[in-house]
Amino acid sequence: MELLTRQNFESWMQKVLERLDRQDELLLSMKAKEKEPSLSESVRLFDNQDLCMLLQISKRSLQRYRSKGALFFKVLGKKT
Known part of the structure; x- marks a missing residue:
């Protein structure tokens, strides 16, 4: 097991935040599609x-x- 350092923690948090940003963008695009009338x-x-x-x-x-x-x-x- 790797020792948790400040650099490792910041790197890990950066990855988590990037993933949350992608999820947020996906949810916003899905919400925009809901507003469009379907065929x-x-x-x-x-x-x-x-x-x-x-x-x-x-x-x-x-x-x-x-x-x-x-x-x-x-x-x-x-x-x-």
Whole structure:
């Protein structure tokens, strides 16, 4: 076991403080990310039936818009 000297203690404390500073920066960055709205909060998703009713179009027209790239879609489970 090494003898604890003032220099060893100061070196050890410096390492501890550096680690605490890194943890503080990490926590602040995580807190800032919490304030940003997530994708699910900023984008509303509709299923086929709801979107057809909202746009007053048929399911085939909706599929045509998707195929042309006019509408973004995502498959969740078996729903489009």
